[in-house]
Amino acid sequence: MSEILGVGRFPIVDVWPVVDGGKFPTKAFVGEVLDFGATAFREGHDKLAVDLLLTSPAGVTSRHRMKLANAGLDSWLAKAQLSEEGDYKFQVAAWDDEFATWHHATEVKLQAGIDQELMMLEGQRLISRLAANAPKGAATKLKAIAKLLADTSSDPNSRFTEAHEAGLVELAEAHRLRERESLSAVYTIRCERRLAGSGSWYEFFPRSEGAKQNKDGTWVSGTFKTAAKSLDRVSQMGFEVLYLPPIHPIGSSHRKGRNNTLDAQPGDPGSPWAIGNVDGGHDAIHPDLGTEADFKAFVKKANKLGIEIAMDLALQASPDHPWVLSHPEWFTTRADGSIAYAENPPKKYQDIYPINFDNDLAGLLDEVHRICSKWISLGVKIFRVDNPHTKTVEFWQQFIARINREHPEVIFLAEAFTKPAMMHTLGKAGFQQSYTYFAWRNSKSDMVQYFNEVAHETANFFRPNFWVNTPDILTGYLQFGGKPAFKIRATIAATAGPSWGMYAGYELYEAVARPGSEENIDNEKYEYKDRDFAGALTRGASLAPRVRLLNQIRAENPAIGLLRNLKTHWSDDESVLVYSKRLEPEFNSGEDNTIIVVVNTDPHSVRSTIVHLDMAALELPGNFQVEDLITGKVYDWGEHNFVRLDSFDEPAHILRVIR
């Protein structure tokens, strides 16, 4: 039960950033700059000082003076950058700023000619107290100032001026008494490694990479060995994470055929998400892909290229999974003794047995821990979790905590497409990041609203990964927007999203959906794909060079990789989207990094309009220059700027401010 608490000598309320009153840690990643806030106030007219106390994972506490950001609302603000992995602690302190009170009253009263000698005496008394608390050198100077203030042989105004010349303000500032200090509760920020919140992702099916169709129409599966060659392609595009759909043996019972048909034909490889058969379950590798040694070599090559491998964690089983016999209690047994397959009545998904987490939670925690530990030992540090919202949240909270206790570097990406309460709670419960509805936010107004939501309203517990497509998602915008649509969406995802992702085939502008669906026709989930990436590149028919440029711009501009700094600006055109990201020089080795992106979100038009910048938010001077990182052109810019964006040619400016 919650307790009724004291307000303290100086009330401190609405401390920020806090998740659900401190029930869950606030999320951050290394390099992030956080706004810390609080509402703190006092009775009467005297002055209050407010500090942020921030304790690093290593146990070092730093004190940051907070600024009065809004006097009417008594709101205080400080910015701080987090640089270590681990749990930071913070709290807010408010104390009686006696020096500021006296200093202000003295200024006013000297000018009004009232109480002049009295204020000098008050000053003597106060400064003497500061001296008593200061180290020797400063104490000597403070005592001299105290004496000077009380010396009635000269005019009080002159004495006050002389005291300033003797360092009154600086000394008082450095040796505050902090009387009657009130403290807020202590809150936790979990600061994780950069990839937990910021990175570029690519997805391919290893069985397709190197797959070849024989003349008789049968296929030879790609393997980890052939897929390893494709890592160069991924690296050339500048991706940091490569996500693989499940690599485990695939069930044959009720196997899905091409285009999600119910009657698989001989040779159809089946959906990798129908996990398990006599060859093994979640801890095994599909024999077609190779051996554990092949997988290790694949991971090793990826790592050498600066790419981490993300593995799929799909907690469900095909009817042929070893668990069905060894652990029937992990499934639901129906009244007729059969094991329940997945269904959403009247729809049936007979190729999948869902896990029942209520019968043996501890056993499942142990088993999934065993499985993930194995893959971690083989070099996997990222798991993309399939449909986490169909499993219990308490399982994820306990499971992720257990893995992260042993391996704090391990990252879980939630493939959650569901209602906000579940998506947000999965983040609070431990998922480092989540898929989002970005793919369906295509209009300017939708994106402005959505950027504000993910970068500000929910940023303390929900880290978005902006995927432009997946094997499950080929939006109408991409289906009907032509090549400009692909360019526009990749540009926005890569520059607005601290994390963004792309599924193989996007760079080839694959835009045809299975009729009536929002996913690719002849979907790779159910068949092999032998794509001619190199040929497209040669023919100039590939988006890969643009993707490479986008990832290079990300790598060179640290502001882009942040989340909480995403800010939208106004343009007069309903389709021209404008946003910025800034990393202030004090948090970037003295170098300012301000990026302004302007995109025509209509893939079928040329738009001319005026862009209006929030100059104060970006601390911009009236006139400045910007360099377009796409074209290399330099423009003179100010608060209001003409832009013309031709979607058929180049739909975006990615501008770096030259300061």
Place this chain on the structure above:
Amino acid sequence: MSEILGVGRFPIVDVWPVVDGGKFPTKAFVGEVLDFGATAFREGHDKLAVDLLLTSPAGVTSRHRMKLANAGLDSWLAKAQLSEEGDYKFQVAAWDDEFATWHHATEVKLQAGIDQELMMLEGQRLISRLAANAPKGAATKLKAIAKLLADTSSDPNSRFTEAHEAGLVELAEAHRLRERESLSAVYTIRCERRLAGSGSWYEFFPRSEGAKQNKDGTWVSGTFKTAAKSLDRVSQMGFEVLYLPPIHPIGSSHRKGRNNTLDAQPGDPGSPWAIGNVDGGHDAIHPDLGTEADFKAFVKKANKLGIEIAMDLALQASPDHPWVLSHPEWFTTRADGSIAYAENPPKKYQDIYPINFDNDLAGLLDEVHRICSKWISLGVKIFRVDNPHTKTVEFWQQFIARINREHPEVIFLAEAFTKPAMMHTLGKAGFQQSYTYFAWRNSKSDMVQYFNEVAHETANFFRPNFWVNTPDILTGYLQFGGKPAFKIRATIAATAGPSWGMYAGYELYEAVARPGSEENIDNEKYEYKDRDFAGALTRGASLAPRVRLLNQIRAENPAIGLLRNLKTHWSDDESVLVYSKRLEPEFNSGEDNTIIVVVNTDPHSVRSTIVHLDMAALELPGNFQVEDLITGKVYDWGEHNFVRLDSFDEPAHILRVIR
């Protein structure tokens, strides 16, 4: 430090109504109907049930099924009325609604012709479990239904129908298993007596009631004996609380003269807020007013008329207060040895010594407790606290808790006019109610915004009292709006505010301010007033009959006395304000009470417009009748209604819906 908590089997978040995550109790008063809410959800497609568990101060727990108010947001809602004084506790429970899951799946599958016998078997198994948990009579019926479902001699559709005829749904509803129940934290609602949140207040200076000016210009003070006669006038207007400015001896040092001048003339009575002289301090009665026996008689007569006396609690002293000698540590001593008077540099208020709460908090708590206990023993149960925001909040939190532990019926009204953080925190710290900025919210748009703020955003911790005027407040709207302005403001305050207040003279349309100020000229704070209330009544020049009608309408319509039910509606005119208050029949002995108020807020015009009602919010039928409680006229109303309001004649409709 805050702890990281488990999400539970079924996550329950955003429980409502809660103040600062449960740090402070939620405010309510007897008779209030509260909306209880929570966001609760589960994995997958199965059904969830959510209950509110409400425990009364007497310790009786009731369970209220919550309704899914918004499926997309997973938000659940229940309404409950509080009827006892004391601390209620509540929490939210979410559990696996197996019956609803089975029932829904069975309906769908029977219709689709799939798994029909299997669903009957599942039903048999589930209903048998319900039977095992039910008392004998119900168990027998449930067992019969279970048997029936499994009886393959008839068609499954017929069995399902028969089971319904045998009471399947009602029995299952009454004997749920509530498996896997998750519980939220427990939160507190402090339910106080009605006057803590709802009442009509009047203010007069007892020294003016019966005061007479001699022919030589000198005055004879009114006394409790003469003021007792005025109680009849207050009672006739229907007021429930009479607030008296301080009744203590008044200091003579730096006494303020008429119209706040610094040079009081002989015979000037001084401001009652400059408390204390040789005759005593906060525990004494000004000799001019009479004796303690006179005060007791005054209180007794008031109580007999249904009026409670509210006393002023102004924690400050005149330089002549006994504390100055007996307890100099309760003030601030300056560097020159003098006691600090009030000031806001360069302004000085030398007639007032502020209290310093930092030197001896415990001593002050004891002394103020002693003083208030004395007045409580003399029949005072309400204190109007002068300028609480210039004292420390921690003092108020500890002081009010101490008084309320001994006397839970005692009410403190905060005369706080300051920034929102302080005003709100005083409410959280214990003040039962507060003055508000209502007096300065005169336009329709300002009131719509303000009503939403006080009735919804802050209602859990801040209870508004809408005063139309005070000795300190005579707004420009009243100064220049003529008699219609007085009628309009009283009408709105009395019907929108659960508590409202009026200072003597308002009924006489006193509208002249001291030049350059927003308070009455020849202010009663510094002199006696002998007003001719009776004469004005006789001449038809008094607002008293309207005030009487307003308070009578309040008494007869319990919906008006509530806060959280205040809802604004649309009108097409920028000056025609529309709002409603409803008390549903289930919370009012079966009788619906819906009041719709329409006011022309422009005191200088006649306005015709269309009023548009939110029919769903008030659960109104398409056509209905309303009775105007001012004129007695009955109108046919619907969703869109023509109104014409002439401020020079009658600026308002107060309509009761006839259902």
